[in-house]
Amino acid sequence: MTRLRINGVEAEIAVSTIAELLVQRGIDPGAKFLAVAVNGEVVKRTEWPDATLRAGDDVEIVRPLQGG
Amino acid sequence: MSNTDQLIVAGIRLKSRLFAGTAGYPNQQVMLDALEASGAELVTVSIRRISLEGYAESIVDLLGGKYRLLPNTSGCVTARDAILTAELAREALDTNWVKLELIGDRETLYPDVEQLVHAADELVRKGFVVLPYCNDDPVTCQKLADVGCATVMPLGSLIGSGMGIANPAGIELICSRSPVPVVLDAGIGTASDAAFAMELGCDAVLLNTAISRSLDPRRMAAAMRAAVEGGRLARLAGRIPKRNFAEPSSPQLGLVGS
Numbered sequence: 001m002t003r004l005r006i007n008g009v010e011a012e013i014a015v016s017t018i019a020e021l022l023v024q025r026g027i028d029p030g031a032k033f034l035a036v037a038v039n040g041e042v043v044k045r046t047e048w049p050d051a052t053l054r055a056g057d058d059v060e061i062v063r064p065l066q067g068g
Numbered sequence: 069m070s071n072t073d074q075l076i077v078a079g080i081r082l083k084s085r086l087f088a089g090t091a092g093y094p095n096q097q098v099m100l101d102a103l104e105a106s107g108a109e110l111v112t113v114s115i116r117r118i119s120l121e122g123y124a125e126s127i128v129d130l131l132g133g134k135y136r137l138l139p140n141t142s143g144c145v146t147a148r149d150a151i152l153t154a155e156l157a158r159e160a161l162d163t164n165w166v167k168l169e170l171i172g173d174r175e176t177l178y179p180d181v182e183q184l185v186h187a188a189d190e191l192v193r194k195g196f197v198v199l200p201y202c203n204d205d206p207v208t209c210q211k212l213a214d215v216g217c218a219t220v221m222p223l224g225s226l227i228g229s230g231m232g233i234a235n236p237a238g239i240e241l242i243c244s245r246s247p248v249p250v251v252l253d254a255g256i257g258t259a260s261d262a263a264f265a266m267e268l269g270c271d272a273v274l275l276n277t278a279i280s281r282s283l284d285p286r287r288m289a290a291a292m293r294a295a296v297e298g299g300r301l302a303r304l305a306g307r308i309p310k311r312n313f314a315e316p317s318s319p320q321l322g323l324v325g326s
Contacts, residue, residue, distance in 0.1 A: 007117040027118065033128045034118070035160035040148070042155045060117065062156050064128050066099075067114025067140050068089030068227070068276030 005058045018048040021059065035062050073304065075271055077249055078165070078197040078218040080136075084109045085266070086296045087138065087251065088289070089276025096130055098285050103135065106279065106289035111135045112167055114142050115157045128161065138199065140167040145180070147187035154191055166191060167221070167274075168200040177227040177254075179203055185211050192216035201253050204238045206245055213248045220246055221253035221274060224265060228277045230257030233264055243269030259288075259295035266299025267307065 001012045006021070015021045018036055022029045029048055036043050037060040043051050053059070075082045088108035093099035103111060113127055128137065139157035144150035147170065154166040168188055172180030179202050191198050198217045202208050209220040222242055225231035232255060233239055243250045249272065252265035256275040265273050273296055282288035 033126045033160045035115075035156040037152060037156055040152055042152075042159050044159065060152075060156065062115050062153075062160065063118045063126055064113040064137070064139060064157070064160060065116045066089075066091040066093075066127055067112050067142055068091045 002053055002057075003055050004053060005056075007059070007061055016052055018043060018051045018053065018059075021053060022048070022061070025061075027061065033063050036060065037062075073300070075249060077199070082109050082136075082272075083107075084293075084296075085272040085300055086262070086293055087112065087272055087274035088279065089274070090127060090131075091276055092280035093285060099280070100130065102279055102285040102289040103131075104289075105286050105293065107293045109136055110138050112138045112140050112274070112276070113161075115139055115153050115160065136165075137161050137163055138165050138167050139163065140169055140201075142167075142169045143171065144169060145171050145174075147183040147190070150183075150187045151190055151194075154196055155194070158196070164195055165197045165199065165218075168198050168217075179223075181205075181208050184208075185215060188212055188217050189215040199251065204235050204242065206238070206242050209242050209246055209250075213246060217248060219249045219251050219271075221251040223254040224252050224261065225255030227254045229255055230278060231255050232257050232261040233268070236264070236268055239265065239270065240268045243271075256292075259291040262292050263295040263299035263302070266296055267302050269303060272296075 001014050003012050015024050019029045039058050075085050084107045086106055086108045087110045088106045089112045139161055141150040141153040144153055150170050158164055170180045170184040170187055172178050188198050188200050192215055199219045199221055200212050200217050201221050204222040212220050224233040250270050251272045251274050252270040253274040256262050256278045262273045279285050279288045
């Protein structure tokens with residue numbers, strides 16, 4: 001189990017990569033218009049299958065919404 | 069509008085001088101209809117944390133590739149968060165355009181000028197086309213242009229307030245001095261405000277709430293489109309000077325009974 005902060009919420013999760021985290025959270029890693037940052041740095045989509053998550057990582061998963 | 073009067077932002081020719089927001093509509097169909105009626109080409113979206121309950125249909129799917137998207141950094145209060153949001157938007161939407169918002173006060177949503185200029189500078193260096201929401205202050209606008217912003221977007225009045233253009237002389241001054249296009253952003257309440265912005269010399273108007281929260285957003289969108297086009301034409305045509313006394317428009321010679 002890895003202790004992560006995901007979109008501001010602490011969670012203990014048994015995943016090792018960003019792609020695994022998305023799947024575990026019910027998010028299709030192939031879905032369009034997603035973006036992910038770890039510890040304040042954007043991780044490109046092509047790197048999600050290999051990007052290893054470590055204990056204490058701060059993960060942001062975002063998408064576009066209505067806005068002004 | 070004639071083909072010779074086109075708005076160019078960062079080398080891109082935009083067919084409409086009305087930029088429209090996508091928030092606050094009664095429902096998605098009204099939003100789509102209103103955007104269509106507005107004639108806008110550039111529309112704003114926000115970037116938010118995904119619901120961890122799963123993936124729902126994206127606004128981008130809804131817009132169906134018909135619009136050029138302008139992601140914003142709305143709600144950000146630090147340069148760091150605004151820059152990260154812009155970088156996430158670039159990754160999610162494959163655009164390097166960003167409406168940079170850096171809020172200094174939650175109640176008035178006034179920009180934090182110091183952080184705004186800093187964030188704009190950094191984003192320009194990172195290759196972004198930066199359209200900053202800013203104060204109606206010529207010095208701030210000059211600083212933003214100096215660091216390489218593609219436009220300046222001074223507020224007419226407070227975001228969502230519908231109070232129109234609180235400082236028309238200030239907006240006119242900014243327009244007369246700006247080396248980059250001026251977009252009146254925030255405060256528009258009704259069509260005459262949008263026309264007024266264009267008459268003052270603004271190159272475009274960005275609005276959201278005035279359409280989305282009106283009683284009939286489809287009709288208000290059409291009104292805004294007409295207002296922006298009318299105001300632009302009036303600006304180009306050149307208004308008559310104001311006078312303190314009447315000047316008759318009918319001929320003065322040959323009056324009956326004279």
